[in-house]
Amino acid sequence: MASYHRSSDRTVVLDIGSQYTKYLMVNPKDRRIVVVESLLCPESFRATLAKVLFLRHGVSSVLFCPAHLMALFTLGVQTALVVDTGYTETFVLPVYEGVPLLSAWQAQPLAAKAIHSNIEKMLLQTCLVTTEKAEKEKLSALLDKLREDALEDIKARLCFVTSMERARLYQSAVTEDGAVDASKLPPAPPDVDYPLDGNKILHVSGRIRETATEVLFDQVEEEQALPNLILDAILKCPIHARKALTQSIVVMGGTAMLPGFRHRLQMELSDLAESPKYRERLAIRTFQFHDPPAKENYTAWLGAAIFGTLEVLPSRSISKEAYLKTGVIPDWSCLTIGVDDEKPSIQ
DSSP, X not given: OOOTTOOOHHHHHHHHHHIIIIIIOSOGGGSOEEEEEOTTOOHHHHHHHHHIIIIISXXXXXXEXXXXXXXXXXXXXXXXXXXXXXXXXXXXXXXXXXXXXXXXXXXXXXXXXXXXXHHHHHHHHHOEEEOTTSOEEEHHHHOSSOOHHHHHHHHHHHOOOOOHHHHHHHHHTBOTTSOBOGGGSOOOOOXXXXXXXXXEEEEEOHHHHHHGGGGGTOOTTTTOOHHXXXXXXXXXXXXXXXXXXXXOEEEESGXXXXXXXXXXXXXXXXXXXXXXXXXXXXXXXXXXXXXXXXXXXXXHHHHHHHXXXXXXXXXXXXXXXXXXXXXXXXXXXXXXSSOOTTSOOOO
């Protein structure tokens, strides 16, 4: 895949070319292309990608499809509240009868990047490192910051999302002046040693492992925690659609793969729905989650693969001839560009 941050024609050409020659080992002219994109994807990136696919690789057709809508194809449903928790942000999008409700989407920078920052902060403040000389030193004395790949590995291997009950105990242990009353803290999970740079051992405390993900559920700052995003998105939907959305929640994205994530989210939603802010406006107290037949980090790609096998694909794609004639890449909802009159359309 080409990166959003490296959108020059040359970079995209090199990245896509390696996919065909190194991994797929197919002629790009013989394959229709389905590109799974976020609704927040910059239009300039889409235009550059289409230019490279059509002019450089000569593909026959391209379809740009919303990732959140494609996730529903893995379940065979048309209505769901899609919660995408990835690296930089969490994006919540209601989909009702196959139509994304763009007026109700919500997004906040509550995802893996925020967890990584929290892990790094806590490690530098409290953790010790055993050096190659078998001496223990504070991590902050050895490093100013940790590599992003190391933080990702620590999160994936060592961290988990704790239960709502234990999270409340941690919150009650914090006094008004910001100090922590150790007598109110619950028993900590086991500490874990993590190899750092090959010849050092980082001692990661159980409390860091358990509390690093709390940034996703912290409601202190303007109440913009992850559960708030979901309830706010539901409230922006038409009243007749709200119950169907709360009973059909799809969670996707790499951050959602953390142990305990979905259970904690469900408990937080039920608890938050009883709060004064939502009790009168939302008469729903139960929330049901789907279990897609794929890991959360590639649910959308599996859905796009399923859609790519359907007979309707040519009528939803833009052909090379239409692109060369107009130079325009239509949105998913536009069915007038690159569609022959004889071909069927989807409303």
